[in-house]
Amino acid sequence: MKKMLLVMSIALIFSACSKIKDEYIDRSAKYAVNWITAADSGSNTLASIYWNTTGHHFNNDNLGTTVRNDYWPEAHGLDVLVDAYQRTKNDMYKQRIYDFYEGVKAKNGGSFYNNYYxxxxxxxxxxLRALEATGDVRYEASSKDLWQWITAGWNDADGGGIPWNHENTTAGKSKGMPSNGPAAIIAARRWQKYGAAEVINGHNDLEWLSKIYNWMKENCVVQQSGRVYEQLNDTKGDFTYDVGTFIGAAVEYYKITGNKVYLNDAIKSADWATSTLVNSNNKVLSDWAEQEDHDVNLFKGIFVRYFTQLIRTKDVPDMTRKRYINFLKNSGQILWTTGTAKTPVVLFGYHWWAAPIGGKAALRAELSGAMLMEAMALLKKEGYTD
Known part of the structure; x- marks a missing residue:
């Protein structure tokens, strides 16, 4: 009897293990994604369905709506065009990059100047990325103009920093990560490209990087946890793009100096974001305010862009890198399998686990999804993932 019970127990264990194995295989098969195909589909949709062939800019959605000047999402559209061109060398993307310059400039009133830093x-x-990808010197001029306008916004209220816009220049008025994170990345990349030869508004680019980075770290980052706040005067606002640009700035500073303080800054904030700014049910990257056709839907894609640069950075510990890749892969798999409408064109949901309904997806959500697929295709190409 005991022998029979033992045999039955062993059989049940093997059966349970077999079910677990089968479920794992089924799950793997269900979520398997060809990242190159996914990136091609997403970026091609953006460059064709969302592209305004007359005005040479992006429409507000896939149905051709143009009710507002999407100045800041246009920049991220350009980023995706650069991603796709660098990956594929497809001349269609290069032509879009070329046409974007005059089209978006005209849409913005004949200049790339904007009231928001x-x-x-x-x-x-x-x-700057468009210049480096295509050699189009018009982007050299515009990137320098933009940098001059941005650095002119630095003021000594709140110990320094660049405000949100031209009206908010006094103490406590919306200074924080949205303006300073991108500025620090620009400073770092321009230093790497132009060195000490470029002096803008009284400082070379490395000096600007130091000023901006130190101000961000002191005023917007919780040193123990790596948490990054949206604004100096709002310590409750947490968004993925704020962490993303801080990570991006830290990575670039590390590339320049080799000082692991900056690499550790990036890792600490990435650890905080990947454990906190997620949907608790599926661990997919998420911002609390995501909703139909809202600015916040673009934030995740920005995080992904700079988080991917951290993954690709030398000296990231192997286990940490693997954990980050698995995190990003999980978001990508769930987006592609449950958060994407694939017919008649690829449309990404603003929640990455829920596909858009009604055949419509706004530009911001589409951009975030395309950024994630391009990031996964890049990691695939470089051998970081399957």
Whole structure:
């Protein structure tokens, strides 16, 4: 009897293990994604369905709506065009990058100048990338103009920092990560490109990087946890893009100096974000205020862009890198399998676990999804993931 019970127990254990194995195989098969195909589909949709062929800019959604000037999302659209062109060398993306310059400039009133320093920051980063990807010297001029306008916003209220816009220049008026995070990344990348030869508004780019980075770290980052606040005067606001640009700035500073203080800054904030700014049910990256056609829907894609740069940075511990890759892969798999409408065109949901309904997706959500797929395709190409 005991022998029979033992045999039955062993059989039950093997059966349970087999079920677990089968479920794992089924789950893996269900969520398997060809990242190259996914990136091609997302970026091609953005460059064709969302592109305004007359005005040479992006529409507000996939149905051709143009009711507002999406100045800052346009910059992220340019970033995705650069991603896709660098990955594929497809001349269609290069032509879009070329046409974007005059089209978006005209849409913005004949200049890339804007009243919001953070919005000019997104363009400053994207224009520099467009220059490096295509050699189009128009972007060299515009990226320098944008950088001059941004650094002119620095003032000594609150110990320094660049405000949100031109009206908010006094103490406690909306200084924080949105303007300073992109500015620090621009400073770092321009230093790496131009060195000490470039002096803007009284400082070279490394000096600007030091000023801006130190101000952010002191005023917007919780040193123990790595948490990053949206604004100096609001210590309750947490958004993925704020952490993303701080990570991006820290990574660039580390590239320049080799000082692991900056790499550790990036890792600490990445650890905080990947454990906190997620949906508790599926661990997918998420911002608390996501909703239909809202600015916040673009934030995740910005985080992904700079989080991916951290993954690709040398000296990141192997186990940490693997954990980050698995985190990003989970978001990508769930977005592609449950958060994407694939017919007649690829449309990404603003929640990455819920596909858009009604055949419509706003530009911001589409950009975030395309950024994630391009990031996964890049990691696949470089051998970081399968």
């Amino acid at each position: 953070d919005d000019m920051g997104w363009h400053g980063m994207a224009h």
